[in-house]
Amino acid sequence: MDDGARSQPNAADTDCEWSEMKIVALVKYVPDAKGDRGFLDDGTVDREGADGLLSELDEYAIEQSLQIKDEVDDAEVIALTVGPDDAADAIKRSLQMGADGGVHVNDESVHGSDAVATSAILAAAVRKIGADLVVCGMSSTDGGMGVVPAMVAERLDWPALTFGSEVGVNGQAVTIRRDSDVTSQTVEAELPAVVSVTDQSGEARYPSMKGILAAKKKPVDEWTLADLDLAGVPVGLDAALTTVTQTTERPPKQAGQIVTDEDGSGAQALADFLSAGKYL
Amino acid sequence: MTNVLVITDHIAGEVTKPTLEVLTIAAGFGDPIAVAFGAGAELTATRLAVYGATKNLTVTDEAVDSALVAPKVEAVAQLIEQTGAALVLAPATLELNEVAGRLAVRINAGLITNAVGVTGGEGSVSTEQSVFAGDWTVTASVGGQPAVVTVKPNSVAAQAAPADGTVEAAQVTISEGAKRARITKSEPKAASGRPELTEARIVVSGGNGTKGDFSAVEGLADVLGAAVGASRVAVDSGWYPHSYQVGQTGKTVSPQLYIAAGISGAIQHRAGMQTSKNIVVINSDEEAPIFAIADLGIVGDLHEVLPQATDKVKQIKG
Ligand SMILES: Cc1cc2nc3c(=O)[nH]c(=O)nc-3n(C[C@H](O)[C@H](O)[C@H](O)COP(=O)(O)OP(=O)(O)OC[C@H]3O[C@@H](n4cnc5c(N)ncnc54)[C@H](O)[C@@H]3O)c2cc1C
Numbered sequence A: 001m002d003d004g005a006r007s008q009p010n011a012a013d014t015d016c017e018w019s020e021m022k023i024v025a026l027v028k029y030v031p032d033a034k035g036d037r038g039f040l041d042d043g044t045v046d047r048e049g050a051d052g053l054l055s056e057l058d059e060y061a062i063e064q065s066l067q068i069k070d071e072v073d074d075a076e077v078i079a080l081t082v083g084p085d086d087a088a089d090a091i092k093r094s095l096q097m098g099a100d101g102g103v104h105v106n107d108e109s110v111h112g113s114d115a116v117a118t119s120a121i122l123a124a125a126v127r128k129i130g131a132d133l134v135v136c137g138m139s140s141t142d143g144g145m146g147v148v149p150a151m152v153a154e155r156l157d158w159p160a161l162t163f164g165s166e167v168g169v170n171g172q173a174v175t176i177r178r179d180s181d182v183t184s185q186t187v188e189a190e191l192p193a194v195v196s197v198t199d200q201s202g203e204a205r206y207p208s209m210k211g212i213l214a215a216k217k218k219p220v221d222e223w224t225l226a227d228l229d230l231a232g233v234p235v236g237l238d239a240a241l242t243t244v245t246q247t248t249e250r251p252p253k254q255a256g257q258i259v260t261d262e263d264g265s266g267a268q269a270l271a272d273f274l275s276a277g278k279y280l
Numbered sequence B: 001m002t003n004v005l006v007i008t009d010h011i012a013g014e015v016t017k018p019t020l021e022v023l024t025i026a027a028g029f030g031d032p033i034a035v036a037f038g039a040g041a042e043l044t045a046t047r048l049a050v051y052g053a054t055k056n057l058t059v060t061d062e063a064v065d066s067a068l069v070a071p072k073v074e075a076v077a078q079l080i081e082q083t084g085a086a087l088v089l090a091p092a093t094l095e096l097n098e099v100a101g102r103l104a105v106r107i108n109a110g111l112i113t114n115a116v117g118v119t120g121g122e123g124s125v126s127t128e129q130s131v132f133a134g135d136w137t138v139t140a141s142v143g144g145q146p147a148v149v150t151v152k153p154n155s156v157a158a159q160a161a162p163a164d165g166t167v168e169a170a171q172v173t174i175s176e177g178a179k180r181a182r183i184t185k186s187e188p189k190a191a192s193g194r195p196e197l198t199e200a201r202i203v204v205s206g207g208n209g210t211k212g213d214f215s216a217v218e219g220l221a222d223v224l225g226a227a228v229g230a231s232r233v234a235v236d237s238g239w240y241p242h243s244y245q246v247g248q249t250g251k252t253v254s255p256q257l258y259i260a261a262g263i264s265g266a267i268q269h270r271a272g273m274q275t276s277k278n279i280v281v282i283n284s285d286e287e288a289p290i291f292a293i294a295d296l297g298i299v300g301d302l303h304e305v306l307p308q309a310t311d312k313v314k315q316i317k318g
């Protein structure tokens, strides 16, 4: 991957040599929800103690990026992650699914960055790559807040189309469907834009054997913060405006009463429970 | 006294319960000033005043209804300047979380989303969050001036505290740039007539074990005045709409009582209900992991237990 090409901002509309559409999918490496998740003494998430993987919700971001690539004539999908050494696995999986290349921002001083700082790093990397469209997951599976996509858009000064259950690109415009409890909305913006997609957007593909082999030859750039222009935003644990003061594991729940239903004993137990708890 | 900006969540003027809870939290820090956006904003004032809003600012620029998130961020940023607010609080809805996030970037504020508790006073704000599927509680102090915090439903009990609550049209300008994510179509969804999932005192949820027949779940919910929830498998199978999904990618609920029928208890489901005060489980497989978090576990067929329990409740209620 040629760095010169990457640093062309919005290459698509400025230079025909890089006329393709650059789609950057933001993918995060997270501790596996099925394992033991916990915290380090400094209040940050323990990313070494637990097995990690590509956040399952970011698979939907890769999937939609690949589908958009298929619709658009000439497009390329780059998976971008900010995280420690192990986060390379998130890129690997993205490449196996079909992304064309990856960028891994890996720097000691990123440790402990909050969402405000992470968004600055991601935005700086997106700028350097020269993306036309950024596709994110709806939230990180490790206590994510679903706010990073909006914050990246804020930093880039791009429109944000978030929580899309459907996404489509049409010429220079991107459209999503966004469902809330009370409405189903269609939202549209011109590129460049940031999009986030929900797990309603369509099953993410599983890497094929061919995909797994092809991934080995795909280019991955490793960047440190020195490679990025953070526009003066401080990052890392010390810069965070929020400080974790305490982390407490919930005590295991007291074993409850178990009733095996026989001749209505289950319903009776439920009715008794409802009466005793004053739920009636 | 300190000014606290409270961003109102409302549907066509009807204020949501979590907004009132946030007003109650705000009153502990200073004078709550409510901000309401869009169509129906003026209608929120009476209710907000009952719960302590000293002032109601309305932002009715058409952009707040025709574009996503960004116009609201611009408006709040300007209102912080005008009011000198030391704290911005909002109910943790998807959109208001985004407003909070962008705002924090814009004004370089400390940010906490999805708090389940907010404490402190002049100059100090401390929050509690429930993370990793409710397995951990994280306490944090929020710096920055102002601090921006969004709060989950049911974190406190809303308390009436009548205040003046004069209504005022806010003086804000929305830039063209903020209008770029245009809402080009908005279709209303049909209401279920049952209590709102995140606000209900009791939730009865059904999963794969219903085999697509939710009548037993709905039957019990209706005699209890409860909301109905569903697991992702039930939603993905098309048995119930997505807006009823409980869990990581659905709603987080924290009712007094959660009844899970035919749900195995995957971590992603537990993430949305584990902090419920009481949990009752009906599952035919005694090995189902969800029994581990049950106060009452019934090993049995939901299609038998639920209708029988519904009849018993009807009898008790007479
Ligand atoms: C990134 C991600 C996000 C996710 N988000 C969510 C989410 O938000 N919400 C969510 O729910 N899931 C979510 N999931 C899916 C989750 O992992 C589980 O697949 C899902 O919760 C299982 O649903 P279930 O319990 O209904 O089905 P199953 O796991 O199939 O369990 C059905 C249960 O019903 C019992 N049963 C069967 N017949 C009967 C009967 N007649 N009477 C009583 N019991 C019976 C069975 O014993 C079984 O325990 C997510 C997964 C991922 C990867």
Ligand SMILES: Nc1ncnc2c1ncn2[C@@H]1O[C@H](COP(=O)(O)O)[C@@H](O)[C@H]1O
Pocket (backbone or CB within 6 Å): A025, A026, A027, A028, A029, A055, A057, A058, A061, A080, A081, A082, A083, A115, A118, A122, A135, A136, A137, A138, A139, A140, A141, A143, A144, A145, A146, A147, A148, A149
């Ligand atoms: N460290 C990161 N590296 C890459 N992408 C990220 C990172 N953190 C968040 N994201 C993206 O932002 C989305 C929302 O994250 P969050 O706001 O943390 O819930 C994720 O689904 C990712 O697409």
